[in-house]
């Protein structure tokens with residue numbers, strides 16, 4: 001089995017893959033590293049990986065926009081989530097006095113904004129494809145430092161000049177595990193529900209509602225008063241707990257959005273089916289991204 005992730009070695013994405021491998025007790029897994037999130041994501045469609053793990057949101061910086069857009073644009077299924085604690089360090093080959101350039105993934109730079117402004121106001125900030133890519137470069141040039149993990153420091157033989165430099169101690173990134181949409185995806189199960197035929201899912205028996213999450217994208221073509229309220233009302237009426245709601249520009253015009261909604265429950269639960277059927281009548285597009293086990297720390 002090949003799992004795709006953002007590389008090179010030492011990225012937080014690799015950490016997420018390792019957690020996935022441990023929790024699923026997988027052996028004989030190869031990690032395929034990609035230069036950016038888009039390539040890692042699309043690898044499942046291009047059959048370069050069986051599963052890909054990509055970041056979707058961070059507790060300090062919010063959504064990873066490219067992942068949200070790709071979920072809308074492509075036929076993939078979310079099969080799981082992984083939450084990784086992010087502890088950024090300032091890494092370099094030499095001492096702090098030599099640092100002229102600080103490199104990291106844009107998320108890494110943004111999560112350490114206060115630190116950078118306070119201690120390195122003169123440094124040039126440069127973004128890289130990943131935190132580990134930044135560490136690899138810092139290993140080559142003394143005047144460059146990287147914001148990356150302690151594991152990246154080990155990988156590229158860098159000194160940890162300062163640990164835990166993110167603006168808040170509590171810093172977590174949520175990743176999703178994807179596979180290409182195939183047979184028995186949540187979307188197809190729902191299509192069957194709409195035709196009132198018997199559906200089959202890979203949901204384990206006897207699992208509680210909150211043990212699972214379902215992710216959907218909703219698009220309301222014609223902006224009308226109360227449209228979003230009606231959708232949220234359908235969840236409230238059936239006492240379904242939303243875990244996230246996020247809007248993302250549809251890119252058609254200013255002020256036009258897709259809504260990404262995560263909620264507790266599995267697509268094969270009767271109440272979820274009923275709620276989604278109801279929502280389908282209120283929206284122009286309803287895309288079901290998947291039902292998957294909620295991450296437990």
Ligand SMILES: O=C(O)C(=O)C[C@]1(C(=O)O)C=C[C@@H](O)C=C1
Pocket residue numbers: 006010011012013014055058064086105107108129130131132173
């Ligand atoms: O650059 C990495 O190491 C990544 O895995 C990417 C990523 C992200 O895109 O959010 C993952 C976790 C951290 O929030 C910073 C960067």
